[in-house]
Amino acid sequence: MSKNEQPNQMELSERELARLTADLDEAHREAYPKMRESALDLGSQLNQTFGRRGFLASAGALIAGGAVLAGAGPAAAAGRRMLSPAAASPVPTDVLVAGLAASLENLAVATYGSALSAAKAGKLGKVPAAIATFAVTAQAQHADHAAAWNSAISAAGYKKITVANPTIAKSVSAAFAKVTNVTGVAELALSLEEAAAATYLEAIGAVTSSQAVEVAATIQPVEMQHAAILNFVLGRYPVPVSFATLAAAAPISDTKGLVFAKA
Numbered sequence: 001m002s003k004n005e006q007p008n009q010m011e012l013s014e015r016e017l018a019r020l021t022a023d024l025d026e027a028h029r030e031a032y033p034k035m036r037e038s039a040l041d042l043g044s045q046l047n048q049t050f051g052r053r054g055f056l057a058s059a060g061a062l063i064a065g066g067a068v069l070a071g072a073g074p075a076a077a078a079g080r081r082m083l084s085p086a087a088a089s090p091v092p093t094d095v096l097v098a099g100l101a102a103s104l105e106n107l108a109v110a111t112y113g114s115a116l117s118a119a120k121a122g123k124l125g126k127v128p129a130a131i132a133t134f135a136v137t138a139q140a141q142h143a144d145h146a147a148a149w150n151s152a153i154s155a156a157g158y159k160k161i162t163v164a165n166p167t168i169a170k171s172v173s174a175a176f177a178k179v180t181n182v183t184g185v186a187e188l189a190l191s192l193e194e195a196a197a198a199t200y201l202e203a204i205g206a207v208t209s210s211q212a213v214e215v216a217a218t219i220q221p222v223e224m225q226h227a228a229i230l231n232f233v234l235g236r237y238p239v240p241v242s243f244a245t246l247a248a249a250a251p252i253s254d255t256k257g258l259v260f261a262k263a
Contacts, residue, residue, distance in 0.1 A: 013232075017130040020229050021137050028141050028222060082251040083199070083206035091260045094207045095156050098149045100255050101203065101216075103165035104196050105146035110164050111172060111192060112139035115185045125181050131233060138189070138226050145219050152215065159261045166257035168195070168250065183234065190230040191248070197223035198249035220244070 083097055091099075112135050119127040119135075150160040175188050200220035204213055228238035 014128050014130040017128075017134060017229070017232065020232065021130065021134045024222075024225055024229065025137050025141075027225075028144070082246070082249050083202050084252065091158075092156065094209055094212045095153055095158055095260060096252060096255055097203050097207055097212065097216075098152045098156075099158075099161045099258050099260055100165070100250060100252065101196075101199065101219075102146050102149040102153065102161040103163060103255075103258055104168070104192075104199060104250060105142045105149065106162065107164035107169055107172060108142040108189075108192050108196065109139055109146065110169075111176065111189065112136075112142065114176060115179075115189070118179070118185075119182075124179070124185060127182055131182060131186075134229060134233075135189075141222060141226075145222070148215060148219070152212065154263065157263055159259075159263050161258055161260075163258070165250070165254055167254045186230050186233045190227055190234070193223050193227040193230060194248045195250055197227060197244060198246050201244050202246050202249045 083100075084093070089096065115124070116132065116135055116139070118124050119132060150162075153160055172188065172192070179185055179188060197220055200216040200223065203216040204220070207213060207216065224244060231238045
């Protein structure tokens with residue numbers, strides 16, 4: 001190619017996607033050890049609670065600039081508490097939330113795995129190498145997130161949640177059956193990333209221990225980064241809204257079908 005020729009636009013996009021994926025992986029590797037440590041500490045401190053003022057101070061210290069809490073403001077003001085159990089439960093709220101989160105992560109792992117298998121079988125048409133690399137990277141990070149949430153569950157004396165969320169999995173399976181190309185997979189993955197990000201954003205205000213807050217606040221931005229990259233893949237502005245919202249959050253009722261058994 002002569003110096004006067006312009007490089008192919010897809011090549012530019014692939015290079016950018018590869019760089020974004022590498023940056024994402026590096027950031028995750030730096031944050032994951034601390035996240036897992038906090039999850040392990042969570043189990044031993046489930047009875048520790050915060051006053052409203054103390055909680056906000058702790059959460060504010062974890063979330064740079066308070067941007068995430070600002071995004072949660074309107075929904076919180078409206079009294080939305082999707083992660084609060086509707087009735088008294090013998091399972092601590094923090095364990096319920098961790099179980100819901102682990103099941104969402106397991107679902108993401110399975111969905112990215114199905115997409116990679118479909119791509120390998122030629123069912124999605126041409127799949128650029130950079131997109132496949134992102135899928136592998138995101139899948140591995142979701143597996144790490146599931147492990148972190150399950151560390152909290154185990155430390156609290158409960159068995160790990162190793163299944164994909166049964167409630168959401170039904171609709172995801174139905175949607176995946178209609179996918180025939182990379183765009184369809186990206187749209188489906190984006191919906192899962194947005195649901196996880198919104199759920200963890202709400203979890204910050206629903207859980208009672210500082211460790212649970214830290215785990216949720218550490219993982220939530222990663223899901224937002226996944227969503228931003230998927231928007232990039234779909235040719236959209238990576239960050240379509242200024243603040244994270246609770247719109248796609250999974251309710252605590254989505255723990256139905258999950259078994260919270262004492263270890």
